[in-house]
Every structure is written in C-alpha cells, then in structure tokens.
Amino acid sequence: MFSEISEYFRTEALPHIWCPGCGIGTVMQALVRAIKTLQLDQNNVVVVSGIGCSSRMTGYLDFNTLHTTHGRALAFATGIKAAKPELDVFVVMGDGDAAAIGGNHFIHAARRNIDLTAIVINNSIYGMTGGQSSPLTPHDKRATTSPYGNLERPLQLLAVAQAAGATYGARATTYHNQLLTKVIIDAYNNPGFSLVEAVSQCPVSYGRRNKFKTPADMLRWQKEHGVMKGHKEIGDEEFFIGEIFRAQAPEYTREYEKLRQRLQRGQR
Amino acid sequence: MSEARLMQGNEACAEGALAAGVRFFAGYPITPSTEIAEIMAEKLPLVGGTFIQMEDEIGSMAAVIGASLTGAKALTATSGPGFSLKQENIGFAIATEVPCVVVDVQRAGPSTGLPTSPAQADVMQARWGTHGDHPAIVLSPSSVQECYELTVQAFNFAEEFRTAVIMLMDEVVGHLREKVELIENLPIVNRKRPSVPPDRYIPYENNESRIPDMANFGEGYRYHVTGLTHAENGLPTGKPEVAGKFLARLTSKLDLYLDRIQLWEEAELSDADLVAVAYGCTARPVREAITAARREGLKVGLFRPITIWPFPAGQIAKLGGRSFLVPEMNNGQLVGEVERVFGPKNVHRYNRIDGELITPSEILEKIREVMA
Ligand SMILES: Cc1ncc(C[n+]2csc(CCOP(=O)(O)OP(=O)(O)O)c2C)c(N)n1
Ligand code: SF4
Ligand SMILES: [Mg+2]
Numbered sequence: 001m002f003s004e005i006s007e008y009f010r011t012e013a014l015p016h017i018w019c020p021g022c023g024i025g026t027v028m029q030a031l032v033r034a035i036k037t038l039q040l041d042q043n044n045v046v047v048v049s050g051i052g053c054s055s056r057m058t059g060y061l062d063f064n065t066l067h068t069t070h071g072r073a074l075a076f077a078t079g080i081k082a083a084k085p086e087l088d089v090f091v092v093m094g095d096g097d098a099a100a101i102g103g104n105h106f107i108h109a110a111r112r113n114i115d116l117t118a119i120v121i122n123n124s125i126y127g128m129t130g131g132q133s134s135p136l137t138p139h140d141k142r143a144t145t146s147p148y149g150n151l152e153r154p155l156q157l158l159a160v161a162q163a164a165g166a167t168y169g170a171r172a173t174t175y176h177n178q179l180l181t182k183v184i185i186d187a188y189n190n191p192g193f194s195l196v197e198a199v200s201q202c203p204v205s206y207g208r209r210n211k212f213k214t215p216a217d218m219l220r221w222q223k224e225h226g227v228m229k230g231h232k233e234i235g236d237e238e239f240f241i242g243e244i245f246r247a248q249a250p251e252y253t254r255e256y257e258k259l260r261q262r263l264q265r266g267q268r
Numbered sequence: 269m270s271e272a273r274l275m276q277g278n279e280a281c282a283e284g285a286l287a288a289g290v291r292f293f294a295g296y297p298i299t300p301s302t303e304i305a306e307i308m309a310e311k312l313p314l315v316g317g318t319f320i321q322m323e324d325e326i327g328s329m330a331a332v333i334g335a336s337l338t339g340a341k342a343l344t345a346t347s348g349p350g351f352s353l354k355q356e357n358i359g360f361a362i363a364t365e366v367p368c369v370v371v372d373v374q375r376a377g378p379s380t381g382l383p384t385s386p387a388q389a390d391v392m393q394a395r396w397g398t399h400g401d402h403p404a405i406v407l408s409p410s411s412v413q414e415c416y417e418l419t420v421q422a423f424n425f426a427e428e429f430r431t432a433v434i435m436l437m438d439e440v441v442g443h444l445r446e447k448v449e450l451i452e453n454l455p456i457v458n459r460k461r462p463s464v465p466p467d468r469y470i471p472y473e474n475n476e477s478r479i480p481d482m483a484n485f486g487e488g489y490r491y492h493v494t495g496l497t498h499a500e501n502g503l504p505t506g507k508p509e510v511a512g513k514f515l516a517r518l519t520s521k522l523d524l525y526l527d528r529i530q531l532w533e534e535a536e537l538s539d540a541d542l543v544a545v546a547y548g549c550t551a552r553p554v555r556e557a558i559t560a561a562r563r564e565g566l567k568v569g570l571f572r573p574i575t576i577w578p579f580p581a582g583q584i585a586k587l588g589g590r591s592f593l594v595p596e597m598n599n600g601q602l603v604g605e606v607e608r609v610f611g612p613k614n615v616h617r618y619n620r621i622d623g624e625l626i627t628p629s630e631i632l633e634k635i636r637e638v639m640a
Contacts, residue, residue: 043487046485067492069356076333080335083335083340087338105327108323
C-alpha cells in the first residue's frame with residue numbers, strides 16, 4: 001500500500017478479493033489519487049457501486065460507501081445526490097453492470113445530467129460470474145457464453161452517454177493510469193453527469209480465453225491500441241483515450257434547487 | 269389543531285407522508301397509485317423536499333434507499349406490476365436496514381391484470397416478494413382516515429425498526445372519497461442516531477434492542493452499506509458464525525416489538541360464534557353484513573388485522589372455540605394464517621377475484637350458510 005494514500009483505505013477489509021494481475025486495483029488507486037488531488041473532505045465523499053468484481057471496490061474505501069444491486073448503482077446514487085446535493089458522489093460499475101442490466105439507469109442518469117462522476121471499469125467481460133460475454137465484449141472475442149466468438153457488436157458506451165445528455169466523457173486505461181487519474185479529476189470538476197470509461201484487464205476470465213498469456217500482455221495491448229484523442233485516426237482494434245466529449249447543459253440538482261427557491265418566492 | 273377535509277385515500281396517504289416529515293419521493297406512474305406521485309411532485313419542492321420521476325420502479329426503489337441514507341424520510345408508491353419490480357431493492361432496504369415506506373395500491377389480476385379494478389392479491393407478495401428470509405411490516409388501511417394515520421405509522425415503524433414498511437392499500441381505499449381529519453400532532457418517530465463518536469460507531473451492532481443506531485451519509489460516520497451478508501462493522505463476511513448472527517438478529521428483530529407493531533380492530537367479539545377476519549376494503553362490506561346478521565340473531569363479530577404482517581396470530585389464538593370466516597379479494601391468502609392457528613376445520617373462505625367488490629349481501633349469505 002502506498003502510504004500517501006493509505007488514509008483512504010479500510011485496512012481491516014483487506015486482503016481484497018481480486019485475482020493477481022487484475023486491473024481493478026489500478027482503477028481504485030487512480031480514483032483515490034484523484035480524490036486526494038481534489039482534496040475532497042473524506043466525510044463528504046460517497047462512493048456507490050453495483051455488483052461485480054469492479055463493484056467490490058467500495059468495501060475497501062474509507063468513505064461513505066454503498067454497494068448496491070446489480071446494475072442499479074446510478075439509480076441509488078441519483079437518490080443520494082438529489083436528496084443531498086452537497087455530497088460528492090462517485091459511482092463505480094462494471095461494464096456488464098452499467099451497460100447491460102443497468103443500461104436504462106445509465107441512459108437516464110446521463111439524460112438528467114445529474115452531477116455524478118461515473119466510472120465504468122471495462123474489462124470486456126462478466127468477471128465475477130466467470131467470464132460470460134458482456135455488452136462490451138468485442139466482436140469475435142471468446143467468452144464462456146460465446147464459446148465460438150462473440151456474434152454481437154460492443155456498445156459504444158461513451159457515445160451512448162453523449163447522445164443521452166451527459167456533459168463529460170473520457171476514456172483511459174489501467175496502463176495509462178496517470179491519464180486515468182487526470183480524467184477522473186476532470187470528470188469530478190464537470191458540473192453534470194460525467195463518464196470515465198476505464199479500460200481494464202481481466203486476465204482470468206477474459207485474457208486466458210483470448211490469447212493473452214499474461215496480465216502484462218494485456219497492458220501491452222492497451223499501450224499499443226489506446227490512441228490519444230486528436231492525434232490521429234484510429235485503426236482496427238484501436239480506441240481513443242483522453243477526453244472524448246464535453247458539453248454544457250443544465251444540471252439536475254441545481255435546476256431543482258432553483259425550482260424550490262422560485263416556489264419559495266411564491267412563483268409557480 | 270386538526271383539519272377535516274373530503275379526500276381520496278391516495279391523497280390522504282400523501283398527506284400522511286407529509287405529516288410524517290417525508291422529504292423525498294421517487295416513483296413511476298401506475299394506476300391506481302399515480303395520484304400519490306402527482307401530489308408529491310407538487311408539494312415536496314414547496315417544503316424543501318425532492319420529487320423525482322425515475323425511469324422505472326427498480327430505479328425508484330433504489331433512489332428512495334439512496335435518499336434515506338442521507339437522512340431524508342423517503343417514500344415510493346406503486347401497484348402490482350411495479351411492486352414486482354421493486355422487490356429486489358425492497359430486499360436490499362430490509363437487509364441493509366435503511367428506513368423507507370413503499371405504498372402498493374393493489375389492483376386485480378396477475379400481470380397487467382385489471383388495472384382499474386380492486387383486489388387484495390398482493391398479500392403474499394408483500395410478505396415474501398423479495399428473496400431470502402427477512403422480516404416484514406405490512407399495514408392495511410380500510411378507510412381514508414386510516415390511509416392518513418397509517419402512513420404516519422408506517423414512517424414511524426420504518427424509522428424506529430430500520431426497515432422497509434409496506435402500506436398495502438387497494439384500489440377502493442385509494443380512490444374512495446371520505447371525510448378525513450388531518451390530525452396534526454400525531455407522534456412522529458425519527459431514526460435513532462449514534463450516541464458515540466465516529467471511531468466507536470459500530471454500524472450494524474448486534475445490540476440488545478436488535479436495532480442498530482443509524483448514521484446518515486455525510487455526517488462524519490463513514491461506513492459501508494452492502495446487500496452482501498455483513499458483519500457488525502458493515503463489511504461483507506462469508507463466515508457462517510458471523511453470517512448466522514447477523515441473519516438471526518435481522519429475522520428476529522421485530523419479535524421484541526410485536527405488541528406495538530401488531531395493530532388490529534375488533535368489534536362485537538364477546539358473544540360471537542363466528543368471527544369474520546377481514547382487512548382493507550373488504551372489512552367495509554363485512555361490517556355491514558355483521559350488522560344485518562345480528563338483526564337476524566346470528567352472533568358474528570369482526571377481527572380486522574390492521575397490521576397484516578407480522579400477522580397478529582397471538583390475538584387470533586385468543587378467539588379459540590369459534591368459527592372463522594375470511595373473505596378476501598384474492599383466492600385465499602391471509603386465510604392461511606388463520607388456518608395456521610386453528611387448522612382448516614372451522615375456518616371458512618369467501619373469495620372473489622374478478623375485480624368486483626365483495627358485497628354485504630354476499631357475505632351475509634355466506635354467514636347464514638356457515639352458521640346454519
Ligand atoms: C440481478 C442479478 N443478476 C445477476 C447477477 C449475477 N452477477 C453478478 S456480477 C455479474 C456480472 C458482472 O460483470 P461486470 O458488471 O462486467 O463486472 P466485473 O465482474 O466484470 O467487474 C452478474 C451477472 C446478480 N448479482 N444480480
Ligand atoms: S475475475 Fe477478472 S475482473 Fe474479477 S478479480 Fe479476477 S481478474 Fe479481476
Ligand atoms: Mg466486466
């Protein structure tokens with residue numbers, strides 16, 4: 001454990017459940033470093049998660065933490081933020097969690113542009129349940145439920161968020177983890193719904209089946225395929241990293257507060 | 269000070285929630301409960317609260333729990349199909365002991381059913397709709413006045429016992445208009461906050477009261493809330509002895525308070541040979557039928573469970589030696605609880621599931637038949 005950030009962890013909750021070589025811990029570190037850089041009051045930070053390997057993160061973090069039901073993290077977080085907007089609310093989800101079972105909540109949280117910082121840990125697979133395909137599993141890749149290769153095409157989660165009304169979107173990887181910390185900071189600073197897609201490696205449930213011999217091979221793949229947005233076009237299997245979109249739109253809780261004040265002045 | 273007004277059951281329920289101090293509502297429209305959401309949308313921002321229409325009932329239930337964790341008294345309202353969708357997160361609220369109130373204005377039929385017709389068919393869903401062993405508090409109003417008072421009571425129970433409380437209404441009481449006295453000084457209970465500093469706070473403490481003190485998010489008590497079976501410190505556990513202890517406390521926590529949680533009404537029981545056990549909208553025609561039967565010299569009384577879960581079996585047991593008639597607008601759900609006490613021999617059923625109300629004359633006829 002890095003001593004400069006150890007104050008943000010619940011040491012009594014360790015050891016963690018993640019497999020050796022898993023990328024989730026790297027994302028957790030990036031989140032904590034972002035919170036430390038932002039100098040947020042630990043008592044005022046809420047971290048909400050869904051269900052999956054990624055979502056187990058909340059148990060290890062020393063904030064107000066809420067480990068919810070599969071896919072519902074954003075809906076729980078919406079209740080928290082709407083009831084107490086002064087809280088700093090981060091939401092950690094897996095790719096299946098956010099894009100499959102939680103897809104509806106995802107779209108509507110983005111549509112409301114509610115001030116949540118959402119981090120989707122995209123390991124291209126259902127890790128916790130042992131490697132079934134997720135809506136973000138790339139075409140042709142193998143999973144236990146797509147043993148002959150995935151016939152479906154992956155969802156472009158950032159594009160969905162943007163189309164639905166989110167006002168900040170970025171992508172980084174566990175290899176590009178300093179960029180990951182930076183975009184989490186930017187996401188927090190955006191007053192509205194912000195999405196960070198954290199591309200991560202699941203060597204156990206995904207890598208093994210898809211010709212990655214070691215976790216290091218997966219990180220190397222990230223290094224070679226992540227292209228900083230704005231620098232060049234992307235080729236096959238490549239993907240943009242960095243800030244993907246930014247927009248301005250009214251934020252839900254601020255609009256609601258304006259309504260309360262208008263009503264208090266007697267204007268219906 | 270009290271105010272008497274003519275209003276619908278759904279409106280009275282909303283007024284009760286406001287009287288209890290509700291500050292958050294999340295919901296999704298569904299007949300015959302929608303008026304509650306509409307009233308909340310209008311009134312909550314006026315009192316500094318928040319109304320949000322969510323994308324579905326799953327999200328509504330989730331948002332209610334999230335809001336309650338910040339300290340807000342939180343409500344949602346729905347009907348059968350939406351009640352089904354809420355079940356997963358109702359279980360979450362019960363397991364994580366987050367206070368909230370869920371109104372189910374029952375309508376007829378499985379699936380989409382008869383959306384505008386009454387029924388009492390969610391009695392078992394209210395008890396066992398979410399998976400796993402768990403405690404349940406379910407209240408059943410049979411008048412508009414009771415919609416008001418019991419909603420306050422539901423919040424009080426939710427806050428005191430840290431659980432999701434279900435207001436099991438029906439289309440009849442929800443849409444009926446009656447005179448209501450909006451009693452203003454009903455006792456209001458708020459969740460017990462920790463009396464120790466954060467470093468000594470044990471969020472899921474196995475204390476004698478079986479109800480741990482509750483800190484709200486953002487107040488300096490940082491702790492973990494999870495639907496995974498957890499230890500006293502809130503963190504997940506797989507240890508059988510720790511899991512067993514938690515589940516023993518959770519599933520037995522209401523047992524210490526049954527005398528206060530179990531509410532019922534009884535009428536004309538002292539000389540009764542037959543006890544009609546009726547709740548919710550069905551208690552209304554039953555009352556009329558009893559009056560008519562008494563005119564014919566038939567000694568019938570009423571036992572009306574107001575709290576239907578935990579079922580007041582102890583009270584029913586005191587009525588041994590008599591026959592029972594349990595009319596319900598379902599195929600026989602609560603009747604099983606009466607049979608559990610006495611066996612099926614002297615317990616009679618009367619059921620209707622076509623969306624039509626049970627009439628006083630139907631019940632009178634059944635009374636005559638059983639007492640012949
Ligand atoms: C309602 C419900 N359905 C299914 C599951 C089983 N389940 C647990 S985690 C999971 C998928 C996790 O995948 P992802 O969200 O990508 O997270 P990861 O484990 O990869 O981090 C599933 C299907 C569940 N817990 N709840
Ligand atoms: S299964 Fe995959 S995602 Fe889950 S802990 Fe192991 S490596 Fe990480
Ligand atoms: Mg995944």
